[in-house]
Amino acid sequence: MKQTNLILLISIALFTFACNNPSEKKAKKNVDTTSIPVDGEMEAELTSPPLVPKPIGDRAAKKLIVHMEILEQEGEMANGVSYVYWTFGGSVPGSFIRTRVGDEVEFHLKNHPDNKLPHNIDLHAVTGPGGGAESSFIAPGHEKVFSFKVLNPGLYVYHCATAPVGMHIANGMYGLILVEPEGGLPAVDKEYYVMQGDFYTKGKNGQPGLQPFDMQKAVDEHADYVVFNGKVGALTGDNAITANVGETVRLFVGNGGPNLVSSFHVIGEIFDKVYAEGGTTINENIQTTLVPAGGAAIVEFKVEVPGTFILVDHSIFRAFNKGALGMLKVKGEKNKKIYSGELMEGIYKPEGGGIQEMPNAGEAPTAKIATTVAERIEMGKQVYSQTCVACHQANGEGLPNAFPPLAKADFLNADVNRAIDIVLNGLTGEITVNGNKYNSVMTAQNITDEEVANVLTYIYNNWGNNKTEVTPSMVKAVRNKKK
Numbered sequence: 001m002k003q004t005n006l007i008l009l010i011s012i013a014l015f016t017f018a019c020n021n022p023s024e025k026k027a028k029k030n031v032d033t034t035s036i037p038v039d040g041e042m043e044a045e046l047t048s049p050p051l052v053p054k055p056i057g058d059r060a061a062k063k064l065i066v067h068m069e070i071l072e073q074e075g076e077m078a079n080g081v082s083y084v085y086w087t088f089g090g091s092v093p094g095s096f097i098r099t100r101v102g103d104e105v106e107f108h109l110k111n112h113p114d115n116k117l118p119h120n121i122d123l124h125a126v127t128g129p130g131g132g133a134e135s136s137f138i139a140p141g142h143e144k145v146f147s148f149k150v151l152n153p154g155l156y157v158y159h160c161a162t163a164p165v166g167m168h169i170a171n172g173m174y175g176l177i178l179v180e181p182e183g184g185l186p187a188v189d190k191e192y193y194v195m196q197g198d199f200y201t202k203g204k205n206g207q208p209g210l211q212p213f214d215m216q217k218a219v220d221e222h223a224d225y226v227v228f229n230g231k232v233g234a235l236t237g238d239n240a241i242t243a244n245v246g247e248t249v250r251l252f253v254g255n256g257g258p259n260l261v262s263s264f265h266v267i268g269e270i271f272d273k274v275y276a277e278g279g280t281t282i283n284e285n286i287q288t289t290l291v292p293a294g295g296a297a298i299v300e301f302k303v304e305v306p307g308t309f310i311l312v313d314h315s316i317f318r319a320f321n322k323g324a325l326g327m328l329k330v331k332g333e334k335n336k337k338i339y340s341g342e343l344m345e346g347i348y349k350p351e352g353g354g355i356q357e358m359p360n361a362g363e364a365p366t367a368k369i370a371t372t373v374a375e376r377i378e379m380g381k382q383v384y385s386q387t388c389v390a391c392h393q394a395n396g397e398g399l400p401n402a403f404p405p406l407a408k409a410d411f412l413n414a415d416v417n418r419a420i421d422i423v424l425n426g427l428t429g430e431i432t433v434n435g436n437k438y439n440s441v442m443t444a445q446n447i448t449d450e451e452v453a454n455v456l457t458y459i460y461n462n463w464g465n466n467k468t469e470v471t472p473s474m475v476k477a478v479r480n481k482k483k
């Protein structure tokens with residue numbers, strides 16, 4: 001009898017404990033972070049993408065001093081395309097800031113004397129009017145200091161909020177600030193910083209030269225570029241992020257906009273965990289997560305097999321034609337039980353691309369005309385990297401059974417007018433190149449006579465081909481013959 005009573009008592013106790021637990025959790029969440037004491041001060045480590053500062057671990061809340069400088073500087077948007085970016089700390093997205101709940105951030109914002117415009121910062125992690133924008137408005141050559149206590153854990157966007165706000169954001173003025181919970185986020189093996197943004201240029205996607213911002217396109221939300229980390233190719237090839245088989249990868253994903261919402265996806269992976277919208281709720285087993293403009297998400301996944309995993313905005317034209325494509329390269333042992341397939345390089349490569357103004361922004365540069373063979377080759381290289389490389393590969397080597405080689409290619413060297421015709425009008429049906437049969441489709445390339453001449457001259461004068469020069473008048477002749 002006594003024993004049954006005891007068991008009953010224990011069960012009741014356990015039952016009450018189990019019932020109490022959720023409310024206890026809730027209570028913990030609502031803990032008053034305004035009263036967390038700070039213990040000493042430290043200078044914040046800031047990093048440029050794709051790197052993030054060291055985890056906070058179990059450190060106490062501190063006075064955290066952030067020194068950030070705004071720089072307006074020319075950078076590369078894509079191969080041959082440059083753009084004047086406005087940046088927080090010299091990178092797009094701006095420097096990553098890592099804090100913990102209870103930190104008192106003392107923010108020193110400098111506007112470099114060579115800059116042309118006033119700027120400020122609105123941090124979504126700030127509880128206070130304008131997120132700091134009102135206290136941080138500064139003219140070039142000045143510095144402002146303001147302080148705030150971080151109260152809510154999560155991953156937050158910061159951005160400039162100076163009028164015209166859309167233009168400041170469109171020029172790259174955004175970044176991420178992480179607020180870790182007490183004790184820090186669980187440890188992982190690799191952490192990276194990836195932030196999407198959309199860009200609007202006077203010239204269409206890929207048009208070379210220094211491209212001014214196009215306000216009308218921005219208002220219309222017709223992006224020429226949608227990219228990760230500020231430029232086409234910031235996370236591809238040698239710039240790819242990396243991991244080893246068996247490691248857990250955490251991506252801090254942000255979206256600066258100004259306009260577009262990102263459908264963030266990693267081809268060949270499933271997110272084991274997503275901190276939805278950068279907050280506290282963890283969702284599991286997610287294929288694609290929505291990252292709103294001015295929002296963020298933390299995604300985590302273990303990489304089980306080697307290979308190249310492609311980061312995309314799954315609004316897929318943005319990925320393949322506007323630049324929203326990155327790579328995670330994973331090294332290590334194959335695991336045939338998980339994935340038996342072959343690893344092939346060359347699939348999922350970028351394919352390239354189409355009122356209020358800054359004073360003296362000027363017009364888009366008009367297309368340059370090549371005057372020497374050397375210039376033609378140089379300009380042809382550009383056309384190649386934007387138009388042909390996705391299929392014929394970086395050094396014209398092609399891909400077996402899919403895209404014929406243009407390097408040391410007997411088919412190409414045998415007949416220049418046929419080559420011109422193929423670029424202008426496309427090609428279907430079986431052909432034999434260097435002894436191998438190809439039976440596929442090449443689409444007609446919608447490029448100018450000058451561009452056809454340049455790209456073919458580039459190809460003929462590289463990779464062991466016969467050094468033919470193709471001129472625009474030769475292209476014109478082939479074009480007219482078809483009509």
Ligand SMILES: [Cu+2]
Pocket residue numbers: 086118119120160161162168173
């Ligand atoms: Cu600004």
